[in-house]
Amino acid sequence: MSLQATMPATSAAATADAMDAAWLAAQQRLRWRRRIMPLFGGAALLFVWWALVAVFQVRPFIAPSPEVVAITFYQKFGMLMQNLWPTAIEAVCGFLLGNFAAITLATVFVHRKAVDEAFFPIAVLINSIPVVAKAPILVLLMGNGLSPKIAIAGIIVFFPTLVNMVRGLEAVNPQAMELMHVLSATKWEVFMKLRLQTSLPFLFSALKIAASTAVVGAIVGEWIGSQEGIGALIIQATYNFDSALLYATVLCGSFFSILFFLTIRLIERFVVRWQPEGAP
Amino acid sequence: MAAALDMAQDAPPGGVTAAPLALDCRDVTVRFMSERRAVTALEGVSLSLESGSFLTLLGPSGCGKSTLLRVVADIVQPSAGSVSVLGRTPAQARQNRDIGFVFQDASLLPWRNAIDNVRLPLEVGGRRELPAGAMRPQDLLDLVGLSGWEKALPHELSGGMRQRVAIARALLGGPRLLLMDEPFGALDEITRDRLNEELLRIWAETGTTIIFVTHSIYEAAFLGQKVLMLAARPGRVRELVAVSLPEPRRLAVRESPEFVALAARLRALLETC
Ligand SMILES: Nc1ncnc2c1ncn2[C@@H]1O[C@H](COP(=O)(O)OP(=O)(O)OP(=O)(O)O)[C@@H](O)[C@H]1O
Ligand SMILES: [Mg+2]
Numbered sequence: 001m002s003l004q005a006t007m008p009a010t011s012a013a014a015t016a017d018a019m020d021a022a023w024l025a026a027q028q029r030l031r032w033r034r035r036i037m038p039l040f041g042g043a044a045l046l047f048v049w050w051a052l053v054a055v056f057q058v059r060p061f062i063a064p065s066p067e068v069v070a071i072t073f074y075q076k077f078g079m080l081m082q083n084l085w086p087t088a089i090e091a092v093c094g095f096l097l098g099n100f101a102a103i104t105l106a107t108v109f110v111h112r113k114a115v116d117e118a119f120f121p122i123a124v125l126i127n128s129i130p131v132v133a134k135a136p137i138l139v140l141l142m143g144n145g146l147s148p149k150i151a152i153a154g155i156i157v158f159f160p161t162l163v164n165m166v167r168g169l170e171a172v173n174p175q176a177m178e179l180m181h182v183l184s185a186t187k188w189e190v191f192m193k194l195r196l197q198t199s200l201p202f203l204f205s206a207l208k209i210a211a212s213t214a215v216v217g218a219i220v221g222e223w224i225g226s227q228e229g230i231g232a233l234i235i236q237a238t239y240n241f242d243s244a245l246l247y248a249t250v251l252c253g254s255f256f257s258i259l260f261f262l263t264i265r266l267i268e269r270f271v272v273r274w275q276p277e278g279a280p
Numbered sequence: 281m282a283a284a285l286d287m288a289q290d291a292p293p294g295g296v297t298a299a300p301l302a303l304d305c306r307d308v309t310v311r312f313m314s315e316r317r318a319v320t321a322l323e324g325v326s327l328s329l330e331s332g333s334f335l336t337l338l339g340p341s342g343c344g345k346s347t348l349l350r351v352v353a354d355i356v357q358p359s360a361g362s363v364s365v366l367g368r369t370p371a372q373a374r375q376n377r378d379i380g381f382v383f384q385d386a387s388l389l390p391w392r393n394a395i396d397n398v399r400l401p402l403e404v405g406g407r408r409e410l411p412a413g414a415m416r417p418q419d420l421l422d423l424v425g426l427s428g429w430e431k432a433l434p435h436e437l438s439g440g441m442r443q444r445v446a447i448a449r450a451l452l453g454g455p456r457l458l459l460m461d462e463p464f465g466a467l468d469e470i471t472r473d474r475l476n477e478e479l480l481r482i483w484a485e486t487g488t489t490i491i492f493v494t495h496s497i498y499e500a501a502f503l504g505q506k507v508l509m510l511a512a513r514p515g516r517v518r519e520l521v522a523v524s525l526p527e528p529r530r531l532a533v534r535e536s537p538e539f540v541a542l543a544a545r546l547r548a549l550l551e552t553c
Contacts, residue, residue, distance in 0.1 A: 175387040184405035
C-alpha cells in the first residue's frame with residue numbers, strides 16, 4: 001500500500017485473471033456440491049425407509065412405504081393444499097404479530113430499564129408454560145376460528161425474538177456509542193443509525209427459528225379444536241389409521257416450513273449485506 | 281500549520297483579547313466509583329494548549345490518558361476542576377462540533393461504506409450542513425489517500441485504511457480540536473510511520489489543534505510540539521516536555537542526534553512514572 005492507497009487492480013496481469021477464474025470456478029463447484037449433497041442424503045434415507053418397510057413387511061396402517069406416500073400426496077394434492085392454506089395464514093399472521101410485538105417490546109426494554117425489570121420476569125414465566133397448556137386456554141378465550149391459532153403461533157415466536165432483539169439492540173460497540181455522543185446524536189438517531197443495524201443479525205437468527213416454530217404453533221392450535229388445517233388433518237388421519245395420508249400431511253407441513261425458512265433467509269441475505277462482526 | 285500558529289500569536293497589540301486557548305484544564309480530577317473500589321484516574325491535572333498546536337500524551341498504561349481525552353470530549357464529567365475548550369464548556373464545544381474524536385479501533389459502522397461513514401456526522405446531531413468552503417466527504421477521503429475506495433465496506437479495508445476513514449470522519453466539518461486516542465496502536469510499524477507523516481501533513485493543511493495519545497516514545501516525539509508525560513496511580517502530570525525538532529518533520533528526523541537524545545530523555549522519564 002503506497003501513500004496514495006492502491007486502487008483495486010484494473011489492469012491485472014493475465015495470470016492473475018486466470019487464477020481468479022480458477023478460484024471462482026472452484027467456489028462454484030463447492031456451492032453446487034453443497035446444494036446437491038443433501039439430495040443424495042435424502043435419497044439414501046428414502047431407500048432405507050423403503051427397504052425396512054419391504055423387508056419387515058410392516059403393515060401399511062403402521063408405516064406406509066415411501067411410494068405409497070408419494071402417490072397419496074399426488075392424488076390428494078388438492079385436499080392437502082386446501083388444508084395447508086389456513087395453517088399457512090395462521091403461521092404467517094402469528095409470525096408477523098408475535099415478532100412485531102417482540103421487536104416493539106425489546107425497543108421499549110432497551111430504552112426504559114424499569115419496564116424491562118417489571119416485565120421481563122413475567123415474559124419468562126409465560127414462556128415457561130408449555131404450548132400444549134397455553135393452547136386450550138386461548139381456544140377457550142378466543143373461540144374456534146383462526147384467531148386462537150394465530151395467537152398461539154404469535155406467542156410461540158414472541159419470546160425467542162424478544163430475547164434476541166434485546167441482546168442485539170444492546171450489542172452496540174461502546175466506542176460507537178461514544179462516537180454518537182461526541183456527535184451529539186439524539187437517542188432516536190442512535191437507535192436508527194446504530195442500534196437497529198447492530199441488532200439485525202441477532203434478529204434474523206431469531207426470525208429463522210420463528211419461521212418453523214410459527215408453523216408448529218399453528219398446527220398445535222389446530223389440534224385443540226379445528227375442522228380444517230394441517231393439524232386437523234393430522235388428527236383425522238391418525239384416528240382413521242390412514243397412515244399414508246398422515247405422512248403426506250406431515251410432508252406438506254414441513255415443505256411449507258422449509259419454504260418459510262428459506263424466504264426469511266433470502267430476506268436476510270438482502271438486508272444484512274455487511275460481514276456480521278459478533279453475529280450469533 | 282504556520283497560518284494557524286500565527287493566528288494564535290496574532291493577538292491584537294496590547295493583547296487584551298487573545299484567541300481563546302484550544303484547551304484550558306485547571307486542577308482536573310476524575311474519580312470512578314464502582315461497587316468494589318474507587319479509582320482516581322486523574323488528580324489535579326492542569327494544562328493549557330494554544331490553538332493550532334500538536335500535543336502528544338505519553339504515560340504508562342492506566343495513567344488516565346484516555347480519561348483526559350474523554351473529559352475534553354464531554355464523554356466523562358470531571359469530579360473536580362474546570363475544563364474549557366476554545367473558551368467554552370466541553371458540552372458546548374461538543375454541540376458546536378468543535379471536537380473531532382478518533383478512537384483506538386476505527387469504530388466504523390460496518391454496514392456503511394467508506395464515504396457514508398465519513399458522512400455520518402452530517403446525519404446526526406441535528407443534520408448539519410457543511411459550512412461553505414469546508415471540505416466535503418470526498419475531499420476528506422482524498423486527503424487521507426483513499427480516493428477510489430468510497431464504496432468499500434469496512435471489512436473490505438485494511439486496518440490502516442479503516443483508521444484513515446475514521447480520521448476523515450473526525451475531520452468532517454473542520455473541528456478545531458482533534459482528539460486521537462492511540463489511533464495507530466494496532467497497526468504495523470511501516471503503516472504507522474506512513475500515517476504519522478501523513479497526519480503531520482493533514483495537521484499542516486487543516487491547521488487544527490491535535491491532542492494525540494500514544495504508547496510509543498518515538499511517535500510522541502516525532503509528532504508532538506510538546507509531549508505531556510503523565511504518571512500513574514493517581515494519574516497526574518509528570519512533566520511537559522517541549523520538542524524543538526525542526527518543522528515540517530520527515531521520518532528521517534528520527535535518525536538525528538537531537539531526536540535520539542529526546543527519545544532517551546522521554547524513556548528515562550517514563551521509567552520514573
Ligand atoms: N469507566 C470507568 N469506570 C471505572 N474505572 C475506569 C473507567 N475508565 C477508566 N477507569 C480507570 O481509570 C484509570 C485510567 O484509565 P484510562 O483508560 O484513562 O488509562 P489510559 O492511560 O488510557 O491507559 P491505556 O494506556 O492502557 O489506554 C484506570 O485505572 C482505569 O481502570
Ligand atoms: Mg487508553
